Amino acid sequence: MTNKQFPINTDEIKDNIYDAVNGAWTKQATIPADHSSVGGFMDLVDDIEKTLMKDSEELKNGTLEANTPELKEYVKFYKMANNFKKRDSEGAASVKPIIERIINLKDFNDLNDQLPDWILSGLPTPFSLDLDPDMKNAKVNALFASGPSLFMPDKTYYEKGNQAFQQLMPIFTEMSSKLLQMVGYNENDANKIVVNAKKFDQLIAPNVKSAEEAADYSKMYNPETTDELASSTSVLNLKAAINQLVGAVPDKIIVTEPQYFQHLAELLSANNFQLMKDWMLVKVVNRFSGTLSEDFRQVGDTYSRALSGKEEAMKPEKAAFYLASGTFDQVVGDYYGKKYFGEKAKADVHHMVEKMIGVYKDRLSQNEWLSPDTKKMAIKKLSTLGIQVGYPEKITPIYSKFKTNENESILANLLNFSKIANQDMFSKWNKPVERERWEMSANTVNAYYHPFKNIIVFPAAILQAPFYSLNQSSSANYGGIGAVIAHEISHAFDNNGSLFDEFGNLNNWWSKEDHQHFTELAQKMIKEFDGIPFAGGKVNGKLTVSENIADAGGLSCAEAAAKQEPDADLNEFFINWTRIWRMKARMEYQQLLLSIDVHAPAALRASVQVKNLDDFYSTFDVTDTDKMYLDPADRVQIW
Known part of the structure; x- marks a missing residue:
């Protein structure tokens, strides 16, 4: 289902681009009984799950070879987890x-x-x-x-x-x-x-x-x-x-x-x-x-x-x-990244990230509301941004200490691993930060920015269709992974990330006037989302503001990059941006996310942000008589 294309109702784009692009998919999509949602991200999770479950079984049965000591320990633990007869016979003994x-x-x-x-x-x-x-x-x-x-x-x-x-x-x-x-x-x-x-x-x-x-x-x-x-x-x-x-x-x-x-x-x-x-x-x-x-x-x-x-x-x-x-998340992630992503794709996406950073630098240079000193500091922060793509060169050494004891229970092993990991963590107090250390496994469908380290991380799992594919146009790729990359870069300059300097220190590098203007723009972003009805509740604009600022910056900068390509097609750019956010979820899950998630609902991430870009209106001939129209004075453009 991940790569299957569904018909788009172009007549509806002016009313609701999310429904126009994802309506046909939504009608046929079914949520499995053990799922709370399906969609762009979740479909990738399911595909990776099937792949790794199949490989784990083959590793367990010996038809695939565990080629590292850490992977061998994972296989032992996986065998224990699958020994249901033994687990059932032990009952509550281990707890x-x-x-x-x-x-x-x-x-x-x-x-x-x-x-x-x-x-x-x-x-x-x-x-x-x-x-x-x-x-x-x-x-x-x-x-x-x-x-x-x-x-x-x-x-x-x-x-x-x-x-x-x-x-x-x-x-x-x-x-x-x-x-x-x-x-x-x-x-x-x-x-x-x-x-x-x-x-x-x-x-x-x-x-x-x-x-x-x-x-x-x-x-x-x-x-x-x-x-x-x-x-x-x-x-x-x-x-x-x-x-x-x-x-x-x-x-x-x-x-x-x-x-x-x-x-x-x-x-x-x-x-x-x-x-x-x-x-x-x-x-x-x-x-x-x-x-x-x-x-x-x-x-x-x-x-x-x-x-x-x-x-x-x-x-x-x-x-x-x-x-x-x-x-054994990093161990499994290392296996996945090397086998299914590889060095070539890693280098290609790393180059794409560097290109997006270049686009961001250009946009900062041309920014009309930042003072020269603040602009200089912003570009300096961008120049020192750490990049992690695909999977780490080496997995965290702690996993070499995880020795599965097949004579003990699963819980006893877990408690032992927990103690080893916590001892290792506390031993690092007052020692240099390992900036290059990965905190997210390569098989995780996600990406993040760490303000204390000033790094952006893109695990291998998210670097595939519909986000990224050699079979997609450059505009579709920029509307997908390009916007995700620029989203994470934008976190360095959202309401939280902007508080930290190029080293990750909590340090005000803004002029008073610039920060005041930024705060006013952030308030406009809060207002744009706050109170939108969804899933029987309302969006909390303050809870979601940092992610909304990052979405806006990501979409805007990715569009600028897409327009630089000789085959630029903004129709495909906006369509794929909307496609990656497709999601069908159970009502309970939607309401849970509305209460605690710092991200706006997926459908609104897709449909609200495009209204802030002038090119959206010219691409789809949206006028003030259409539902997707937003008055220019209300369009929020920060980065």
Whole structure:
């Protein structure tokens, strides 16, 4: 289905380009029972999944050779994940030691004694520690502290009268109680544990950030000393735990959710200790259900299916593949990239990225609202932009330490891998940032910009039709992967990326007047999307502004590049731009994305952005009597 062309109703383009291009596809597209959506991105995911599942089976059976030590360990783990008979016979055995460990906590002192190991093992804690480039000194890794995740997707679900909460929490409650009963609790005790866990979750919710709040990077940087962070609670010795984890007492910890830590002491009170323990139990049975027997996996997927609208859980074989490939993601990505993408395509796309950067430089040079000094800094940032295409030259060394123990359970292996990975992460505190280290596997259908590193990443998986193909015209390719490439470049200059300099430091390189003008343009972008009705709700313009700015910049710059080609055809450019965003999704999934996703709905990404480009109107002869018309004064053109 990925490459199949569907008829386009050119008469409808003036009314709604998305429906005109994707209407025929939408009518015939069916969403598989274990999917929440189908479409441009998801079709690629499905194709790659089929390819890698087939290859994984052949690797397992020996008809394909695992040609690296890391791939051999993946194959061992994949075999374990597919040994359903053994997994079913073991039932809950592998998770019971973790449950016992939680049950045996008598007070906060008990947890305190185990805290470093608890964190390294990846067990639930009422706070989170992570490493990332220091936002003020991006060449060095700093420690970050934040709150824990909630049972619901976002804190906004907990607001009074929220209908999604009223629909979803009973499903989460029933599922969690059933899982606890499956590990040995009677129904009454299981229900009590879930009630307590939800109470603790409700206490967390008011003080963590919503998706909209978290989308504002300028509010992330709240440095504290270790002593200041440790003073957030007297019942846990955070200073000692951090010292043990990173081998020193950091002068600075970046606290992304300061409000949460201001309320941590009242959360971690003696009265709440049992609530916290039960919260941990619910987290554990939910998190690890997919590693146990098939009946655990089916029950443990109930809430996720309700959230996304999926009618069925994945087939066991597919779930086993994702369990194994997700654990060895870089290893599988390296295999995929080298076998199915290759050096030639990698060099070709790398050249395309460099060309798009050149187009962006030209547009910055010709920009009419930036002052010369700000323009100079913007071009300097663009010139130092790191490029990662296809797959890494070498996979992350940590995978050489992942040794699959076939005599242990899947969960025991996962916990061991988690400990190895966390020890490796914390060992990098205060050490130079590995800018070239890949964080996304090559078989992932996605791309991203990292503001702290000033790099753009394009995994091999997205570099195929309809985004990119030698069988497509240059204009179609620019409307596809060209716009995606320029989108990621634009993130360096969106409302978040623009806060960081060429090194990835949080550093204002704008003149006051330029930044004020940019803020006004960003506000216009918020207004353009804010409140658009969709899936029974409304688009949040503030939540989606950074991605909308990147879409606008990406589309505009890709069009400029397309027009430079001798075979330029803007009809094909706009058509393929619209085609890559085709998506048919279940209502539940659309509503979930509307609440938490920083991207606007796919159909609106396609149809709203084109209205900002003057060439769209001349290409399709759109006038002020057509529905797709937008008054020139309301067109948002930033980059």
